Amino acid sequence: MKNKSDDKEKTNDNCMNQQCSKHPIAHDKKMSPMYTEIIGECLEMKEVFQTIEKVADTDSTVLITGESGTGKELTARAIHSNSSRRNNQMVVLNCGAIPSELLESELFGHEKGAFTGAHQPRIGRFEMADGGTIFLDEIGDMSPGLQVKLLRVLQEQCFERVGSVKTIHVDIRIISATNKDLRKAIQTGTFREDLYYRLNVIPINMPSLNKRKSDIPLLINHFLEKRQAHSNKNGNHKKMFSKRAMETLINYQWPGNIRELENLIERLSILVDSHTIRYQDLPEKIKEKSAIRNTIPESIMERNWPGFNQAVDQFQKNLILQALNQTNWIKAKAATLLKMNRTTLVEKIKKMDLESFENHREREFTPSDQFYRPGEFNISHLLRTEKPTISITK
Numbered sequence: 001m002k003n004k005s006d007d008k009e010k011t012n013d014n015c016m017n018q019q020c021s022k023h024p025i026a027h028d029k030k031m032s033p034m035y036t037e038i039i040g041e042c043l044e045m046k047e048v049f050q051t052i053e054k055v056a057d058t059d060s061t062v063l064i065t066g067e068s069g070t071g072k073e074l075t076a077r078a079i080h081s082n083s084s085r086r087n088n089q090m091v092v093l094n095c096g097a098i099p100s101e102l103l104e105s106e107l108f109g110h111e112k113g114a115f116t117g118a119h120q121p122r123i124g125r126f127e128m129a130d131g132g133t134i135f136l137d138e139i140g141d142m143s144p145g146l147q148v149k150l151l152r153v154l155q156e157q158c159f160e161r162v163g164s165v166k167t168i169h170v171d172i173r174i175i176s177a178t179n180k181d182l183r184k185a186i187q188t189g190t191f192r193e194d195l196y197y198r199l200n201v202i203p204i205n206m207p208s209l210n211k212r213k214s215d216i217p218l219l220i221n222h223f224l225e226k227r228q229a230h231s232n233k234n235g236n237h238k239k240m241f242s243k244r245a246m247e248t249l250i251n252y253q254w255p256g257n258i259r260e261l262e263n264l265i266e267r268l269s270i271l272v273d274s275h276t277i278r279y280q281d282l283p284e285k286i287k288e289k290s291a292i293r294n295t296i297p298e299s300i301m302e303r304n305w306p307g308f309n310q311a312v313d314q315f316q317k318n319l320i321l322q323a324l325n326q327t328n329w330i331k332a333k334a335a336t337l338l339k340m341n342r343t344t345l346v347e348k349i350k351k352m353d354l355e356s357f358e359n360h361r362e363r364e365f366t367p368s369d370q371f372y373r374p375g376e377f378n379i380s381h382l383l384r385t386e387k388p389t390i391s392i393t394k
């Protein structure tokens, strides 16, 4: 059934007109265009970009950690593409996807007759990556036996093929990734501590999408542009999200991180016929979970939760300021919007010393604002009016 408020849903044509923000490394002509697409402006991503720039042209091992779908492989590719090894291969091996008996021959290669079924000699991934980079994904799933052999490659850059005594020397850069907590794995004895330190010379932690909500509009815009570019239909215009749909996506927790977001945008771009994707077009799961989150301020879940009284003060302050901004500081109108007595509002403005904010009333939320700043709440949903309370325009 259609929700009444859906009818009121306003489209904010500006909401997706912002330019996608790609980091400077993304414009580096030397990079393969396929790997120029790392989107992010939040502080954590800026740190990731800085690290990529600093380490790319070194041979140091890099360990990329982060939840599934946060961009670990994309980051590994950006490192390789920005290194002087870029003209050689980046070989990818998912250590979790291959049974450990086969992983050894996959990594090191084998000689003919090394084991049943080895009818031909075969070079392994380390040899393929000679001069380039090897990306060992899901490194936490590697068996202890292979961990020892990998340690030797890291220390001496040499190994033997399975079934051979001939030592092969390679020049490779090793980047690995995991969504597991390797420190815990060390404690439980499933991961070697010495290997961990060798792999973790440069650590990069990819932030979960839930921690970088201010990047969600940028990512959505990027994926919409990508869909448009891939679309076969002539004259297909880039779709947009209504303000309410966008807020709902920002509020959602994204357990599958950027991969989940990307897949959703692809699905909606194909299935929604109209130019604007609205709240009612979103999957029920996202609408439900986002609604629950809307009622729980993010800050409660943060470590720097200021305490109940301070949080309530801050909440009141924000609510009043937003109402005043929406009504152009006409206090009677703001009081009506807040469903409170005008004199009570005036008293509160004085008590909270809010007069000085009047000069800044033109200021609206922009994409560069954190939607959830520590100690502040996003309370726009409490003040739903025809006028957008959050402008996602640059």
Ligand SMILES: Nc1ncnc2c1ncn2[C@@H]1O[C@H](COP(=O)(O)OP(=O)(O)OP(=O)(O)O)[C@@H](O)[C@H]1O
Binding pocket: 037, 038, 039, 040, 066, 067, 068, 069, 070, 071, 072, 073, 074, 075, 179, 219, 222, 258, 259, 262
């Ligand atoms: N910052 C980003 N900007 C644009 N696209 C991104 C970004 N991060 C990830 N993606 C996209 O999200 C998808 C998942 O990224 P990637 O495969 O690098 O994640 P991952 O962390 O390696 O995931 P997993 O742990 O499941 O292997 C890819 O399609 C990738 O292009």
Ligand SMILES: [Mg+2]
Binding pocket: 072, 073, 137
């Ligand atoms: Mg991956």
